[in-house]
Amino acid sequence: MSDLLWWVFASLAVGGAAGTVLGRNPVASLLSLVLTFFSLAAIYILLGAHFIGALQVMVYAGAIMVLFLFVIMLLNLGHDFRPDLRKGAWLVSGFATTGLIFYFIWRSFAGGEGLAMGADPLLEKAAEGGNAVSIIAEPLFRDFLVAFELTGVLLLVAVIGAVLLAKRRV
Amino acid sequence: MVTNSLVLAAILFSIGVLGVVVRRNAIILFLCIELMLNAVNLAFVALSRAVGIEGQVFVFFVMAVAAAEAAVGLAIVISIFRHSETVDLKNFNLLRW
Amino acid sequence: MHHFEPFLLGAIVLLPLVGFAVNGLTAFLAPERKTIPTVVGPAVLALAFVIALTNFVRMLGAELHEPIVRSYWSWMPVGSLQIDAALQLDQLSMLMTLIVTGVGTLIHIFSVGYMKADPGYARYFAYLNLFVFFMLVLVLGASFPLMFVGWEGVGLCSYLLIGFWYKERKNADAGKKAFIVNRIGDFGFIVAMMLIFSNLGTLDYVEVFDAAPAAFAYGGGVITAITLFLFLGATGKSAQIPLYVWLPDAMAGPTPVSALIHAATMVTAGVYMVARAGVLFALAPVSQVVVAGVGALTALFAATIGLAQYDIKKVLAYSTVSQLGYMFIGVGVGAFAAGVFHLMTHAFFKALLFLGSGAVIHAMHEAFHHTHKDWDPQDMRNMGGLRKYMPVTFWTMWIATLAIAGVWPFAGFFSKDEIIWQAAAHAVGPFAGWYKAIWAIALLAAVLTAFYMTRMMVMTFHGENRTGAAEREHLHEVPAVMWVPLAVLAVLSVVGGWVNVPHAIADLPVLGWIPTSEWLHEWLHPITEHADEIMAANLPALAEAAPLGGGEAFWAITSFAIAVAVIAIAFRIVGSRQYRPAVESPEPVGLARLLYNKWYIDEIYDAVVVRPVVNASKALWRFVDQGIIDGTVNGFGYASRALGWVGSRLQTGQLNTYAFAVAIGVLILLGFVAF
16 A cells, blocks of 8 residues: 555656756746655655654745745746746757766666665654654754754854845845 | 665656756756755655664754755845846856856 | 107197187187288198107107007997097008198198188188098097098088188088088998997907908908998098089189198098908908999099080099099009009199199189189180299199109109009909909090190190280289299109109119109008908909000000100190180080080989989978978867867856756766766
């Protein structure tokens, strides 16, 4: 059953990605990407990363894509129906490179016997009395504390930078 | 499912690369970059199912950084638009020097 | 036997070099000052001659059997090749040194008068001194490379002096021709040196001539090749067929230069070289007959051309080529002493003839200068009857003419006769027929020699004067500084042959009056004995009679009689002709025209050799030098530019381009991982 679901969501993800790349105007591309994000969130949950799946929807589809949409509307780009795909040689070489990259990546792990699916972390944690959040929280605040704090600083810097860059007059 | 997810991640990544190469609209270019980041996230999550929980922790960080980068990047796009009324990349060749 | 220590040997060679330096500096800094070159030029030569004479006198009493080699420094130690800057003093080099310095001094003194009015006075003496320096290196060098240094050096000085009045195109071209034609001969010399070194491992005379008889089979291919290449060098320097063409053109230089370089010394370098390498030539009978044959042909060929020339210097030039042919007959048949003997006597009378002609030209030039007539002062058709005006020159030149024609008791009689006799005597063995032919050609050439020399004398000094009434008043004898050397050379032309009178004529009436000595043969014996031994071991004994019968005494008398007869006949024939001045004379026709135009050899060379070489060079220049080499070098420039252009096209400033580049990079890295 979960396999079937996986295939459904995978197809949706790929379709959405294709729509992003080939979409005619920015809003259409953005909405396709949102579709991809939702599909990916579903796949995360199927893979047992429930918290990450939730974060995917909240942060990516909810915050980042909304931000993009705000900018598109601010700049009034939503009416652009002119195609801005680079033509001819660009398209061909782009496809070729892309195809090759995919092929090389696939070859990198094609020879092996494939990775075995480990145990569902949430079920394990649930047996100990934890929940979906704590399986992320405990490593985060114990082993990766410094990285966590630095990420916070990074976000602060990003905020300051964004504000400064977007000001009309400095 | 893990292996299949990795293949899917590869496909999404490739499509993202294609988009970066062929599209001239800055916003859509950005969207394709986000697509690539998500492909990487998928790979991390899939591998974490096979190897350990650290994969998911790393995805957490990736998302945070992606958000920061999106914010700053869009601020730059706005500045560019204010400067030249367009976000079509064919008009910008200052990177030549 | 005394132990002989050479006295100031190096000084003999260095003195002319010092002269060159002093005169050269004068020419460079103060060319109008004539006193310094006047004093320094002849003085260094005279001093060198005195030192050489001192050594000679001491050598006479010392009975030297081995050459003395003084090595001054190690010049080229390269692996197994050791070449030292060394001088070798033996009987042959002593003789050559005396000739060079002695005749050279006289010519320097003559030049003081001849070049008095020339603005390049100091430069002239500088070059002349430099020439003597190189000539002495040539004859005193102890190894083939050192001889070659002198060889090249005299070639250089010859070029400088032929083109002395370089502002005229003709003179510069003549200098170039001499140098370039000589170069072909030099190639032969170098190849011979390489062959000698690769076979014997050394280039010093003493070692080469010691090792050669053992190392080379008699008549073998290697030694024949070596000697033929050496002879090629000699044909260039000593103006034999086929490389003689530069010598007549070389008459464009000042006449004392022609006397010194192109009569007495430089052109004899080839003869000296063959005499020096006598051992090598004795081992190669084929080369010997080639040398003698080429010499004989040249002697005859040049004599025919000399019959029809009107320029007095050209007659003497072809005469020199012809007499050099005689010398090569001498050293070719193996009579090295005879060839060197003729070299010595020829130096005396040919230098005299050239200096005399210089005096004549000087007088004619002054006469025409006074009246501003632009006739050629060297054309004999403009002369005539000069005996009245220039008696000393007249008498001395007749002495030289009698000497060259082979009239007893003058110098040429003994040397020329000995060569002709030796050609007959050596007509034994496998090449006997050739030597007989050579003997006959030599006789015929002697007849022609007597004829054209008499013609020259009659046209110049006898008969009516054709110079012109106004000019006649200005014709006079040359000053003492010029006629004294003529007189000295005339004395030498008389007695010079008396050092080597053959015993065979001791019992003859009249001819036997001069005491016989064969001194020169004995003097040069230590040099020639090794070659003589080789020839005696491999060839039958010498013939006692000439091909047409008769011994040495018979032919001595006969050739004397023939010479006198030809002179008388020529006197009658030429004296009875009516000559007009050159501008009024008709063009020669028929055979005379062919001879006057030197058998059109220069034109043939031009069409067959020079033109194709020049055209090939032009083609090479256009296709290889400009096309390929310049094309490649410029091509690199173009390629760099193109590469740069390609690189610049990568920098579009477009984000998509850069993203694509990154993707390519990723692809490459992935390729490494995947495979």
